Amino acid sequence: MPKNFYITTTLPYVNADPHIGFALEIVQADVIARYHAQNGDTVFFNTGTDEHGLKVYQKAREEGKDPQAYTDELAPRFDRLKQGLNLSYNHFIRTTDSHHISAAQEFWKRCAANGDIYSKTYQVKYCVGCELEKTESELEDGHCIIHPNLELEIIDEENYFFRFSKFGPQLLEFYKAHPDFVVPDFRFHEIKNFVENGLQDFSISRLKEKMPWGVPVPGDDTQVMYVWFDALINYISTIGWPEDEANFAAFWGTEQAPGGVQAAGKDNLRQQSAMWQAMLMSAGLPNSKQILIHGFINSGGHKMSKSLGNVIDPFVVLDDLQKLGLTPIQATDALRYFLLREISTFEDSDFTWERFKESYTANLVNGIGNLTSRVMKMAISAEIELNIADLDSQPVHEADKDYRDLLERYELQKCADLVWEHIAWCDRFIQEHEPFKVIKTDPEKARADIMILLLALWQIANWLAPFLPSSSEQITEILKNPKLENIPRLFPRLE
Numbered sequence: 201m202p203k204n205f206y207i208t209t210t211l212p213y214v215n216a217d218p219h220i221g222f223a224l225e226i227v228q229a230d231v232i233a234r235y236h237a238q239n240g241d242t243v244f245f246n247t248g249t250d251e252h253g254l255k256v257y258q259k260a261r262e263e264g265k266d267p268q269a270y271t272d273e274l275a276p277r278f279d280r281l282k283q284g285l286n287l288s289y290n291h292f293i294r295t296t297d298s299h300h301i302s303a304a305q306e307f308w309k310r311c312a313a314n315g316d317i318y319s320k321t322y323q324v325k326y327c328v329g330c331e332l333e334k335t336e337s338e339l340e341d342g343h344c345i346i347h348p349n350l351e352l353e354i355i356d357e358e359n360y361f362f363r364f365s366k367f368g369p370q371l372l373e374f375y376k377a378h379p380d381f382v383v384p385d386f387r388f389h390e391i392k393n394f395v396e397n398g399l400q401d402f403s404i405s406r407l408k409e410k411m412p413w414g415v416p417v418p419g420d421d422t423q424v425m426y427v428w429f430d431a432l433i434n435y436i437s438t439i440g441w442p443e444d445e446a447n448f449a450a451f452w453g454t455e456q457a458p459g460g461v462q463a464a465g466k467d468n469l470r471q472q473s474a475m476w477q478a479m480l481m482s483a484g485l486p487n488s489k490q491i492l493i494h495g496f497i498n499s500g501g502h503k504m505s506k507s508l509g510n511v512i513d514p515f516v517v518l519d520d521l522q523k524l525g526l527t528p529i530q531a532t533d534a535l536r537y538f539l540l541r542e543i544s545t546f547e548d549s550d551f552t553w554e555r556f557k558e559s560y561t562a563n564l565v566n567g568i569g570n571l572t573s574r575v576m577k578m579a580i581s582a583e584i585e586l587n588i589a590d591l592d593s594q595p596v597h598e599a600d601k602d603y604r605d606l607l608e609r610y611e612l613q614k615c616a617d618l619v620w621e622h623i624a625w626c627d628r629f630i631q632e633h634e635p636f637k638v639i640k641t642d643p644e645k646a647r648a649d650i651m652i653l654l655l656a657l658w659q660i661a662n663w664l665a666p667f668l669p670s671s672s673e674q675i676t677e678i679l680k681n682p683k684l685e686n687i688p689r690l691f692p693r694l695e
């Protein structure tokens with residue numbers, strides 16, 4: 201039954217170029233969004249940019265720019281991913297949008313009214329890379345483990361705090377009642393352990409004189425909100441909270457029927473599945489429905505870092521593919537393919553050009569590309585066509601249920617594996633039945649076999665639609681309008 205479906209990515213900071221890890225996150229979310237749209241659901245797919253905070257402020261100052269002008273220049277670089285990766289998101293939020301700012305202030309007021317915000321003087325080491333306070337046990341050689349090249353900030357001032365510690369028992373109860381709240385399971389265990397070990401209140405503001413680039417704290421113009429009470433609110437401000445109650449209920453859902461699905465990286469596990477959930481509880485709002493946590497992409501066996509010079513930029517990958525002879529559309533699907541099938545959906549994976557080229561040739565040039573042209577050539581020369589109007593009455597493919605089960609459990613890599621197993625099945629079928637030869641001796645049998653292949657190709661195109669949208673479209677087109685001169689060359693051999 202069609203329904204509303206909401207999914208969001210995290211919001212990357214605008215002060216660096218989009219990297220391949222975020223490309224992975226947004227392509228994963230895109231597959232899930234496209235799958236729901238294909239099933240007739242009304243989809244709200246949100247992404248955007250996080251534009252306040254110390255990193256942005258410092259970088260703008262370094263470049264001698266006003267922070268708003270600086271973020272205005274940078275935000276479109278993220279929105280360009282839409283075309284580069286063929287994404288279907290329909291809302292791009294910037295945390296400097298005026299509606300977002302007023303929503304963040306309203307959210308703060310509700311938590312304050314419930315007694316969950318207080319001020320105190322404190323001294324702490326803070327990682328600007330993670331935007332998290334760090335205790336000694338979380339440091340290695342005095343540095344953040346994830347950001348060993350960043351100096352920790354020492355903060356010593358009076359700030360507002362969120363009473364996170366109060367929500368431990370409520371969070372654990374919530375996790376218990378929602379056994380698939382965090383996907384995959386091993387990340388869910390991780391966050392349960394974290395909450396079970398006891399929570400520390402976290403600071404949610406900064407002195408405005410030290411950090412002028414933030415949302416003003418309601419009722420205190422010496423302070424601005426810091427990171428989480430600003431950035432995380434985007435998940436609901438984007439659907440019009442607090443004014444648009446109908447839209448909020450339609451997409452974020454209710455406590456009984458939550459709707460918000462959030463995709464994030466493993467470095468965001470704590471923020472998404474514990475901090476944000478406690479904030480929602482404090483504000484008296486429904487929790488998220490599910491949190492999907494992907495791993496990191498390493499480059500040549502190493503964690504990507506600016507100092508190692510091995511950060512992979514998705515736009516550079518797309519350019520390089522075009523230099524190797526691909527059209528922009530082919531490059532997009534080739535990159536989507538690699539991210540969805542060759543990169544693990546949940547675990548850390550390695551990105552190397554060697555693997556990229558190998559899997560491109562094996563599974564796109566051969567694999568789906570070769571299958572499409574072989575089947576279409578046989579069908580056209582034997583003058584066999586699918587009756588497209590009849591296809592809706594065809595029995596559902598026996599593997600379709602598995603495909604849907606996998607997709608609904610967000611097992612994208614396994615789901616893509618299933619599609620390529622069927623591509624391989626078709627290749628074996630051609631090899632064993634040789635319809636191109638049999639057509640001369642037993643045309644009736646050959647024609648039946650070619651029809652089986654056409655139906656299989658139609659099914660494969662449908663399954664591929666959320667993963668490789670334009671390749672799927674081209675296969676569907678040639679099936680509808682089979683002419684030798686129109687057979688698409690889905691993926692060229694690399695030059």
Ligand SMILES: [Zn+2]
Pocket residue numbers: 327328329330331344345346347
């Ligand atoms: Zn860090």
